[in-house]
Structures are given as structure tokens and as C-alpha cells.
Amino acid sequence: MDSEVFFVDPNNTICWWIPFKKTRNSVRNALKEIQNIKEYINDDKNIIKKKDFAYGSDSNLGFNAIIDTNMEYISEEDISFYNAYKKHKGNLSDKWEGYLYIYSKFLKPYILENKPINLLEIGIQNGGSLQLWEQYLPKGSTIVGVDIDPNCANLNLDNDNVKVYIGDATDKEFVCDNFSNSKFDIIIDDGSHICFDVISSFELLFEKLNYGGLYIIEDCHTSYWKNFNDYGGSFRGENTHIEYFKNLVDSINYYSIEAFPNNDEYLKARKYTEDIASISFYDSIIVIEKYYQAKKRPFKRMLAGEKNIIKELDESLKDCKVDNETNFVKFYKHD
Numbered sequence: 001m002d003s004e005v006f007f008v009d010p011n012n013t014i015c016w017w018i019p020f021k022k023t024r025n026s027v028r029n030a031l032k033e034i035q036n037i038k039e040y041i042n043d044d045k046n047i048i049k050k051k052d053f054a055y056g057s058d059s060n061l062g063f064n065a066i067i068d069t070n071m072e073y074i075s076e077e078d079i080s081f082y083n084a085y086k087k088h089k090g091n092l093s094d095k096w097e098g099y100l101y102i103y104s105k106f107l108k109p110y111i112l113e114n115k116p117i118n119l120l121e122i123g124i125q126n127g128g129s130l131q132l133w134e135q136y137l138p139k140g141s142t143i144v145g146v147d148i149d150p151n152c153a154n155l156n157l158d159n160d161n162v163k164v165y166i167g168d169a170t171d172k173e174f175v176c177d178n179f180s181n182s183k184f185d186i187i188i189d190d191g192s193h194i195c196f197d198v199i200s201s202f203e204l205l206f207e208k209l210n211y212g213g214l215y216i217i218e219d220c221h222t223s224y225w226k227n228f229n230d231y232g233g234s235f236r237g238e239n240t241h242i243e244y245f246k247n248l249v250d251s252i253n254y255y256s257i258e259a260f261p262n263n264d265e266y267l268k269a270r271k272y273t274e275d276i277a278s279i280s281f282y283d284s285i286i287v288i289e290k291y292y293q294a295k296k297r298p299f300k301r302m303l304a305g306e307k308n309i310i311k312e313l314d315e316s317l318k319d320c321k322v323d324n325e326t327n328f329v330k331f332y333k334h335d
């Protein structure tokens with residue numbers, strides 16, 4: 001199990017974060033780490049001033065928090081989404097167990113970055129999830145909820161940070177009328193879960209996602225359901241959203257495809273190749289990550305190191321060697 005130490009400034013912004021491994025040597029390693037940090041903080045060259053910091057540790061490691069000032073120690077528990085969900089007391093939210101861990105995992109970098117973000121969720125229902133996002137995401141974030149059910153307008157959720165829209169998230173006109181100038185860092189589809197709707201919303205809204213953003217689709221189990229509630233699902237059914245997102249893997253690997261069977265397949269693979277960085281499939285939930293900037297070319301091969309004992313360096317690869325002049329390009333937001 002990993003443990004972490006967070007350093008926070010007076011505004012409660014997390015400035016520094018160190019993961020510790022809980023191994024047999026963890027106490028010694030952790031203390032060494034803290035010594036390094038003490039030296040770093042004391043070094044005048046560093047922009048950080050000692051008096052602005054406090055540091056703490058997990059008591060399981062064998063030592064207590066060491067506090068220089070009245071700073072607060074933030075534990076991993078405090079920033080987990082499942083913990084926020086457990087503590088939620090407002091309107092009802094409806095999510096499956098596994099999602100809470102997925103949200104903790106994917107939202108953690110945003111929490112640590114502590115900059116306001118824009119989130120759009122399709123499907124408000126009782127409004128609990130909008131309240132959770134507002135409480136959980138960095139202060140000043142904007143939470144936009146869309147629901148086809150006009151009753152959601154009566155929930156009185158609107159405030160400076162939360163905006164409610166009544167409409168159909170699969171309807172091009174509705175999306176254009178209301179979001180033509182909007183961009184989001186995170187889009188969550190927790191709407192009808194009908195295969196056709198999930199695909200339609202994705203095709204309408206993915207371009208509204210900022211570079212580096214996440215598009216998350218909940219309740220993908222409906223994609224397998226043929227006999228229950230007309231979701232349009234079935235196992236390996238060609239119009240299901242699970243199959244649709246499986247096929248998008250070809251967009252990620254577009255540059256490796258030697259020949260397309262027809263123009264349609266070419267266009268499908270080409271469509272998202274500059275934008276989709278990854279597609280993560282979990283039980284019932286998919287997370288699609290947009291590149292930090294459009295990927296306009298295939299990735300370059302890069303060779304590091306000097307010794308080639310087993311295999312000679314092919315002449316054609318000489319240009320691939322990285323050196324001090326090599327510029328590394330940022331393709332992933334949280335790398």
C-alpha cells in the first residue's frame with residue numbers, strides 16, 4: 001500500500017506531494033525523504049520558504065506529523081472521491097461502487113493541481129452528483145448539468161458554480177444553442193445509457209472537451225442488455241457503444257494501419273487519431289482521455305544509452321538518439 005505526504009500552503013493549496021511505499025524500510029526511507037525536503041526548504045536558492053510549510057506523515061509509518069506552523073495536513077483519505085461520496089448528505093446521487101474508485105484515480109491530479117475546472121454531466125436526476133462535484137472539485141469550478149426531464153429545473157441547484165440546462169444531450173440543435181462557445185475539462189455521460197444516445201452525445205460533445213480533458217461514460221453494462229428496457233444492447237452487437245468505443249482503439253493506432261479495407265474504415269480511424277490519447281475500459285465505465293495537444297504526427301522512435309552489446313545500432317536509427325538538444329513534447333496532461 002502506498003501512503004503520501006502533502007505539503008500545503010496557507011491557502012490550503014497542495015504544493016508538494018510525495019508518495020511513500022509502505023515497505024519494511026519505509027520508516028527509514030520516509031525519514032530520509034523528509035531530511036531531503038528539509039534541506040530543500042532551507043536552501044535559499046529554492047523559491048519555497050520554510051516558514052510557509054508544514055509537513056506531516058502517515059502515523060502508520062511510525063512517526064507523527066511534524067508541524068512547523070499551523071498548516072493543515074491533508075491525507076489521501078481527504079482527497080478521495082469515495083470518501084466524499086460516503087460523507088455526502090445532500091440530494092441523492094446514483095453511482096455504482098467501482099466508479100467511486102475510478103473518479104478518485106482520474107480526478108486526483110485535478111484536486112492536487114487545485115485549479116478551477118469546467119465539468120459537464122449529462123443526467124441530473126435528483127441532483128446529488130452535481131452537488132458532489134461542486135463540493136469535491138477545486139474551488140471556483142463550474143459544474144454544468146443537462147437533463148431531458150424538465151422537473152430537474154425545480155431542484156433549485158443553480159448558483160454561481162452550478163448551471164442546470166433542460167434538454168436532450170443527443171440533440172445537435174440543443175447542444176449548438178447552449179454550448180456553442182463552451183469548453184469542458186471533464187464530460188460525464190450518465191444520461192439515458194441507450195447505445196444510440198451514448199454514441200450520439202459523444203460525437204456531438206467530444207469536440208467540446210478541452211485538450212487534456214476526460215470524457216467519461218457510466219453504466220456501459222446496458223450495452224450488453226438485449227432484453228431489458230430497450231437500451232439497444234447485445235453481446236458484440238455492432239451498434240452498441242461498447243463495440244463503438246472498442247473500435248476507436250484503431251484511431252489511437254491509426255499510423256500503424258498498413259491498409260484499410262475501404263474508405264469508411266479509413267475515415268473512422270482517421271477521425272479521432274489526433275485527439276484520443278487513451279481509452280480505459282473498466283467494469284461498466286469508460287474513460288477517454290484527450291491529448292494535451294493535437295497529435296499531428298506519429299510518435300517518434302527514441303533511443304537512449306550508449307552500449308549496444310547484443311545488437312548493433314541500425315544505421316537508419318542514428319537520428320533517433322536522444323541528447324540534450326532533444327525537445328520532449330507534452331502529449332499527456334498529467335504525465
Ligand SMILES: C[S@@+](CC[C@H](N)C(=O)[O-])C[C@H]1O[C@@H](n2cnc3c(N)ncnc32)[C@H](O)[C@@H]1O
Nearest residue numbers: 093094123125129147148149168169190191192
Ligand atoms: C442515472 S440518472 C442521472 C444520475 C445522476 N447523474 C447521479 O449521479 O445521481 C439519468 C438521468 O438522465 C436523464 N436523461 C435521459 N436521457 C437524456 C438525454 N437524452 N439528455 C439528457 N438527459 C437525459 C434522465 O432524465 C435521468 O434524470
